[in-house]
Amino acid sequence: MPITPATATHSSSSGAAEAILLELVDEDGVTIGTEEKLTAHQPPGLLHRAFSVFLFDERGRLLLQQRALGKYHSPGVWSNTCCGHPYPGEAPFAAAARRTFEELGVSPSLMAEAGTVRYNHPDPASGLVEQEYNHLFVGMVQSPLRPDAEEVGDTAFVTPEELAERHAKDPFSAWFMTVLDAARPAVRELTGPSAGW
Numbered sequence: 116m117p118i119t120p121a122t123a124t125h126s127s128s129s130g131a132a133e134a135i136l137l138e139l140v141d142e143d144g145v146t147i148g149t150e151e152k153l154t155a156h157q158p159p160g161l162l163h164r165a166f167s168v169f170l171f172d173e174r175g176r177l178l179l180q181q182r183a184l185g186k187y188h189s190p191g192v193w194s195n196t197c198c199g200h201p202y203p204g205e206a207p208f209a210a211a212a213r214r215t216f217e218e219l220g221v222s223p224s225l226m227a228e229a230g231t232v233r234y235n236h237p238d239p240a241s242g243l244v245e246q247e248y249n250h251l252f253v254g255m256v257q258s259p260l261r262p263d264a265e266e267v268g269d270t271a272f273v274t275p276e277e278l279a280e281r282h283a284k285d286p287f288s289a290w291f292m293t294v295l296d297a298a299r300p301a302v303r304e305l306t307g308p309s310a311g312w
Contacts, residue, residue: 160244175310220261229301
């Protein structure tokens with residue numbers, strides 16, 4: 116696996132794991148400090164910066180990701196194409212592009228900002244809390260996927276109808292519908308009326 120900012124910061128020169136820091140924000144999205152990732156997700160949760168990416172193929176189908184079973188938060192559930200947290204001081208757009216490549220082995224052929232959404236979603240399975248100020252991005256993917264098995268369990272391109280069927284029977288992340296609904300205006304602009312989003 117190539118060394119990237121994400122993997123390079125996980126261990127120090129002594130081999131010990133280093134804390135992953137998140138950017139804490141106020142209700143307006145202004146940075147007010149940092150906190151260790153797991154601590155920020157402990158109840159009641161600390162409001163922090165995050166991002167969510169929605170990529171579509173040329174047919175207007177959404178790329179879903181099933182989170183790997185080894186992840187400590189929401190393992191094995193389906194979610195949007197990519198989501199995560201910028202490093203402190205990292206632009207959300209840069210973080211979204213970086214993590215999309217790290218997780219799925221592909222760079223979007225197009226990616227645009229799609230607004231922000233603030234939410235508070237407890238995860239019943241893990242007991243962790245998603246208190247997030249989330250930057251949304253929509254875009255296109257035209258290259259073959261090369262998912263990192265440590266991050267991604269499976270992938271699927273779905274139409275709105277297929278998403279509804281899958282959402283009714285499979286577990287999804289606690290935040291999925293909130294971020295999708297917030298991104299819908301930009302999704303419709305990207306994919307056009309015929310895609311049905």
